[in-house]
Amino acid sequence: MLMVAGAALALAGGALLVLRRRLLLVTVEGESMEPTYAAGDRLIVRRTTLAGVRRGAVVVLAAPAGAPATDPPLLVKRAVALPGDPVPGGIPVPDRRVPAGRLVVLGDNADRSADSRGRGFIPATDVVGVLLRQLAPPA
Template identity: 45%
Template structure:
């Protein structure tokens, strides 16, 4: 009887731990080429859910593209799919930082990243990112990529 109770306690603990981890960590599969040569389609990323305060320039993030303009100067050029389509990008600038050269045209008259937004760029110059959409709203961030599930770290920033 004691062994059964102990086994149930261990199982319950494992279940609770799994639920708690899943609230904080997700696995995302890369599906496009915007982060090549750093990441390739089919690679899996371990992502820790977080907000903008936990990010630094050079981090790889998973976020939703903007749905509406974040300022009168910035507009979204392409329609978005009906269901959430996450993007994997590298943080190029955070609130208060100067707008990096690749995103200046899309940012309109903005010279610094507005509060509540960030500039993200794919490592591949052909990426659909802040070069086209300007600043991304921070409330669209899913989290920061920690590593590939196999444990391999990411190469350093490829920000130009």
Template identity: 40%
Template sequence: MIGPLIAISSLAAATALLAHLRRRWVMVTVSGISMTPTLQPGDRLLVRRCRIAELKVGDIVVLEPPRPVHPNGVVVIAPARSRTRWKVKRVAALPGDRIPASAHAATGGRETVPKDSLIVFGDADESHDSRQVGLYPGDRILGVAVHRRAGQPLQP
């Protein structure tokens, strides 16, 4: 009788641990070339969920792109998709930092990054990032990449 109770207890503990880990960590597969040569399509990233306040310039982050804004200033809400198309980019500037010259035009001439926003660039010249779309919203950050594939540390 004790054997099944131990098995059930162990299974419950393992399930609770897995649920806790999934709230803190996630795996993401790179699908584009915007972060080459640092990351290649097919690379798997271990991502630690975090908020903008936990980031530093040079971190590789996974985040959603800004939502399109209609010319009259209204944010366009696209229909819900079954899968989010996450972007993998490098943090170039955080709230309060000066906006890099290459992103200045796309941010409407702002001088510094506003609260709850960030500037991100891809490592490749072909990257679609803050140089084209401006500020990325800080509330759409999934997390910071901490390892690639089989635990290879990422170097900023």
């Protein structure tokens, strides 16, 4: 009986390690995704690459290299165009289509978002994951 409990505990520990590699808990900072998500909202994110991102999905990105230390290390935005898609209006880039290995992201609050309107195409290497679900606010 003790061996069965030990095996179950080892299996549960292994499952937790796998989940930690695949899932990430992110807390929204700032106003860029209002009214959809507000500062303090907690999101469960599935780690993925650009191949796992769908148009319209909420994505988590690594902050760009050289970002001020006061900026959050992760950014929450909405993927609006993927490789091969036409570039939406208002994005100051020379190409008419999103190139391979890039995407276009926008914050839901255009007035308060540092996104593709100012940064242009986002490299695929910045993609950390996609939103799975929002956690209920603490009671």
